Amino acid sequence: MKGFxxxxxxxxxxxxxxxxxxxxxxLEVCPHQVFSLAEKKASMADRDAxxxxxxCALNCPVKAITVDAGVxxxxxxxxxxxxxxxxxxPSGGCxx
Amino acid sequence: xxxxxxxGLYAIGRPTxxxxxxxxxxxxxxxxxxxxxxxxxxLWILVLETYGINVWCAxxxxxxxTGEVVRRVxxxxxxxxxxxxxxxxxxxxxxxxxxxxxxxxxxxxxxYAAIRAADLPExxxxxMVTTPAMQQLTFTLYERLVLVPVELVMALKSVAIIAGxxxxxVAALAGLTAGVTVLIAYVxxxxxxTAVGPLLLPWLPGKSFSVKGVVAGxxxxxxxxxxxxxxxxxxxxxxxxxxxxxxxSAFHTLNFTGCSTYTSRSGVKKxxxxxxxxxxxxxLVSMALLxxxxxL
Numbered sequence: 001m002k003g004f005x006x007x008x009x010x011x012x013x014x015x016x017x018x019x020x021x022x023x024x025x026x027l028e029v030c031p032h033q034v035f036s037l038a039e040k041k042a043s044m045a046d047r048d049a050x051x052x053x054x055x056c057a058l059n060c061p062v063k064a065i066t067v068d069a070g071v072x073x074x075x076x077x078x079x080x081x082x083x084x085x086x087x088x089x090p091s092g093g094c095x096x
Numbered sequence: 097x098x099x100x101x102x103x104g105l106y107a108i109g110r111p112t113x114x115x116x117x118x119x120x121x122x123x124x125x126x127x128x129x130x131x132x133x134x135x136x137x138x139l140w141i142l143v144l145e146t147y148g149i150n151v152w153c154a155x156x157x158x159x160x161x162t163g164e165v166v167r168r169v170x171x172x173x174x175x176x177x178x179x180x181x182x183x184x185x186x187x188x189x190x191x192x193x194x195x196x197x198x199x200x201x202x203x204x205x206x207x208y209a210a211i212r213a214a215d216l217p218e219x220x221x222x223x224m225v226t227t228p229a230m231q232q233l234t235f236t237l238y239e240r241l242v243l244v245p246v247e248l249v250m251a252l253k254s255v256a257i258i259a260g261x262x263x264x265x266v267a268a269l270a271g272l273t274a275g276v277t278v279l280i281a282y283v284x285x286x287x288x289x290t291a292v293g294p295l296l297l298p299w300l301p302g303k304s305f306s307v308k309g310v311v312a313g314x315x316x317x318x319x320x321x322x323x324x325x326x327x328x329x330x331x332x333x334x335x336x337x338x339x340x341x342x343x344x345s346a347f348h349t350l351n352f353t354g355c356s357t358y359t360s361r362s363g364v365k366k367x368x369x370x371x372x373x374x375x376x377x378x379x380l381v382s383m384a385l386l387x388x389x390x391x392l
Contacts, residue, residue: 028208
């Protein structure tokens with residue numbers, strides 16, 4: 001995203017180019033322009049810009065994309081951890 | 097308070113069966129923005145049941161999802177109301193809606209239009225073409241600014257408890273003046289981490305939010321030190337201040353990852369694994385130094 005970069009080489013986004021049919025849907029749904037399309041094949045032009053929202057994987061008709069999707073939110077993850085370790089009662093937490 | 101619009105099919109103006117169908121969440125603000133942006137036009141709005149949650153968060157949870165689109169299309173009898181078979185969705189709804197599944201299950205094709213409702217008039221006027229700008233997420237100073245009060249309120253309860261405990265402890269051990277000094281230092285570090293860190297986000301060094309928070313906290317420490325008459329303190333107290341305040345600020349800036357529009361779950365996880373123990377360590381060392389400075 002213009003003016004902002006997050007950590008390098010951490011995202012779980014993977015693209016199986018052999019399976020890709022070049023429909024371009026991943027380019028349409030990605031809010032960070034991670035993908036580009038050339039000769040009927042998508043490629044990851046800017047993988048580090050991925051925020052793991054999961055839109056591309058869900059919308060890929062041939063399941064060529066995988067990503068461990070979720071919300072990148074520290075307090076949400078701390079709450080999750082506390083709940084897993086039974087230190088806090090389950091609640092809505094982030095965005096609820 | 098109720099921020100929900102009943103889900104269903106709504107009309108803006110006097111739409112005909114040929115007019116486009118726009119899909120949105122039943123968060124009242126989402127609906128009102130769409131209605132306001134598109135007033136004076138004729139079109140259909142299909143409101144999904146997202147329990148009053150905005151499109152992006154609801155898509156993340158899956159309530160703004162394939163199942164709900166199909167359910168709402170069927171429940172409203174949309175296929176009998178319009179002649180075409182096209183739904184227009186916000187791009188930020190894509191984490192919840194699989195286009196090919198919607199087509200298979202209810203016969204409607206989905207077009208992702210834009211990220212912001214403000215771009216809808218241009219999208220509709222230009223033959224429903226998404227320009228690159230409509231696809232780009234932003235995180236402007238204003239977009240960050242409006243989030244700061246929310247974050248401050250969210251932090252209020254735990255901060256008030258911690259501030260109270262810290263004040264009482266320090267006041268009991270070292271007197272009222274020291275208690276007040278620590279209280280101001282702590283609250284300042286919280287505000288720095290919650291407001292200054294997020295506002296200066298693109299200009300603070302580092303990619304990690306905790307590093308940005310540390311830098312903001314160091315600035316606050318540097319401002320606070322002379323104001324509080326730090327020149328008269330011993331070395332342990334001074335080091336303690338420059339360790340603890342950046343740690344507090346870093347924690348609160350790290351929390352802002354939940355508001356940001358570009359942090360990934362894996363990135364935040366990695367950052368937390370390093371940053372949380374470091375913050376804890378800094379606070380412990382700082383406390384030890386304060387005690388040492390007091391009793392040695």
